[in-house]
Amino acid sequence: METATELLRAPEIFKLFAADPLFERVQEIKELIACRAYELSEARGFTHGHELEDWLRAQSEILRGGPVDIRETETELTICAEVPGFRERDLEVRIEPRRLFISGKRQEGPERRQGKTVYSERQANQIFFVLDLPAPIDPDKVNATLSDGVLEVKLLKAEAGKKIPVRTKAASA
Numbered sequence: 001m002e003t004a005t006e007l008l009r010a011p012e013i014f015k016l017f018a019a020d021p022l023f024e025r026v027q028e029i030k031e032l033i034a035c036r037a038y039e040l041s042e043a044r045g046f047t048h049g050h051e052l053e054d055w056l057r058a059q060s061e062i063l064r065g066g067p068v069d070i071r072e073t074e075t076e077l078t079i080c081a082e083v084p085g086f087r088e089r090d091l092e093v094r095i096e097p098r099r100l101f102i103s104g105k106r107q108e109g110p111e112r113r114q115g116k117t118v119y120s121e122r123q124a125n126q127i128f129f130v131l132d133l134p135a136p137i138d139p140d141k142v143n144a145t146l147s148d149g150v151l152e153v154k155l156l157k158a159e160a161g162k163k164i165p166v167r168t169k170a171a172s173a
Contacts, residue, residue, distance in 0.1 A: 025092075025103055029128055033058045062126055072134060077155045083127060084149040093144045093153060097136045100153065102129040 036058035037051075044050060066082030079100060083091065086104045094101040104127040133155070141156035 025128075029062065029126060032062050032126070036062060066127070068129060068131065070131065070134065075157055077133060077135065077137060077157065079131065079151075079153040079155070081129060081151045081153075082149060083146070083151045086127070086146075086149075086151075088146050091146065091151060093142075093151070095137070095139045095142050095155070097139060097158065098133050100129070100131045100133060100155070102127065102131075102151065102153075104128075 033055065037054045040054040040057055041047075041050065044054070066084065068082075069080045071078045071080075081102055083102075083104055086106055090104050090106040092101075092103045094103070106125055136158040137155040138158045143154045145152050
């Protein structure tokens with residue numbers, strides 16, 4: 001019988017190193033969020049007590065993630081992430097044995113305005129997903145495809161420890 005402790009996997013600590021290209025990407029995103037939070041605070045007249053609200057709003061504007069599905073079979077995991085408006089060259093997928101990173105950045109075209117804006121909605125220009133995987137995978141056996149705004153990443157599970165037969169060796173004389 002499994003206990004609750006066995007069913008829950010302890011969270012892993014995610015560590016970035018300055019030499020890792022992902023570190024630069026995370027720093028860039030953090031700076032964008034900080035700048036946007038400052039703009040929101042400035043527009044409010046730097047009213048005290050709204051710092052967290054401004055930060056979370058800035059974060060949601062910059063890192064608007066879409067729906068993600070994770071499907072599992074005996075041998076593989078399939079992750080489907082909605083990334084509307086992103087092209088293949090805008091996306092980067094990185095993998096660790098128990099974690100998947102999806103990062104995307106696209107350039108905005110020049111804005112054309114005529115007349116009074118009544119309603120405006122924009123898609124996120126950046127996405128950043130960090131997904132903890134339910135099973136260890138083989139980082140060398142990953143396939144990512146983009147079709148109709150959906151990124152599909154197929155990951156083969158790492159083989160569990162194989163049972164190795166033990167043989168008897170004849171004693172030497």
